Amino acid sequence: MQKSHQRPVGLAIWLVLAGIVGLGAAFALTLEKFEALVDPDHVAGCDFNPIVQCGANLDSAQGSVFGFPNPLLGLVGWMAPLVVGMAILAGARFAKWFWVLFTLGLTFAFGFVCWLIAQSIFVIGTLCPWCMVTWSVTIPSFYAVLLHSVRIGAIPLPQSVRRLADTLMGWLPLIVTVSFVAIAVIAELRLHLLAFFF
Template sequence: MTKATENHNQAALDESDPTSRLPRGDRTWALLALITAGLGLYASISLVIEKWAIVQDPLHVTACDINATFSCGTVIRSSQANLLGFPNPFIGLVAYTLVIVIAVGVLAGARYRAWYWLGLLAGQILGQIFLLWLWTQATFSINALCLYCMLVWFVHPVLLMATLARCVRTGALPAPDGLRDTTRIWAPALVVLVWLVVFGSVLVRFSGTMFG
């Protein structure tokens, strides 16, 4: 085999399509996961940087210390910000990086078994539960808001519902046909519901001081 033929065969292999098509909606899921996980990773990195700055200088003023209400420094210095004995954003660093890797794999043609998708979904559900707890702590206990945290509160429900819809639509998570065929309706509706509960309560709770 000549060198030219070998190069031609390699180029054809590199440009060839995957042996099986992506399940319906997987490309959309992957793009959405890249955006939401990317924003979540950005927020996590920003919080780690601010936490390190506070460790170095206890009087450090964080980038999002705007007033008494929007004060990342207050939230970062709270005991709730180190629930497991280390800064909470470290969880986001690992979790959102993993999602990005999986999403890139999907775009590259990777196929994951049902149990893998269910594991990803379970992790995101646990993450959402943790974020809801952090929301209640910030809103009703710490009495201060962190803009980086609020960015995660905003994007994680989108990622979670997209993954849930994907698992239902492809059969990885058994569900009635009616539920499987209407993911485009109920998944966005659930996202909006979470947003209304979280950000609606924040607006009501801090309406008197939010812009003071």
């Protein structure tokens, strides 16, 4: 049986977990936004200090890029990985065109998250805890789905690139860790986070 027809069970389990975590973070942020709309003096439960807080991010222009609170995107968007993961575990097999569309969706999410990370660190000057939870599942989800789409040939690339993508799947934890460390170092250099905790 060809590799492109095998069920990616590990990826499916990750997508289910990521979907649950992402939905949880989006739901928590949505509740905080509703509380703030009802009570202008509301202090978000995730406001720990001037640097680590949700309030400033939710109230900023970046917090409602498309004219509505960003967490609503998460409530809708995180359903896709959850449903796809559950479908794979239930035995579904998706066509290559589906994986292309799914990869495009996660590419948008990844690009949006990267933009929000930059805005948080360099413009707003705060780190939102629930936003960081979202980052922590969006980034590895994008890497994993992109590599899977390449290795099965959904994204038409040479066989050598497909083999590389298959190899890199085994290195995914390291790739993700390096990404997180890079974000943490940039945030520390810009925001001096350690000064608020030590």
